[in-house]
Amino acid sequence: MREIEIHDYARQLLEAHGARAIAEAARNAIELEAKGEFELAKDWRHIEDAMKLMRGPHQS
Template identity: 45%
Template structure:
């Protein structure tokens, strides 16, 4: 997933779930890893990181 798509997913998740968005992305990452889909897991890891940036410092 390219950086623009990652940012779009992160913003959409944050808008929909607020402070719970990072946990949602982490859960999706774990599910992808468990299913053996490493590329998808990496995509969710990037989304999680982008959400963390959106939230800013000291927000969790």
């Protein structure tokens, strides 16, 4: 996946599902890694990271 596609998809997921989209992306990556689909898992990890950046730092 290209960088622009990852960020677009990450933005759409965050808008649609909020913070739970980050957990879902992590779950998808774990499942794909377990199946040996490492390239797809890498994309999901990248999407997860992009969403974390978009969300910003935790506030206390």
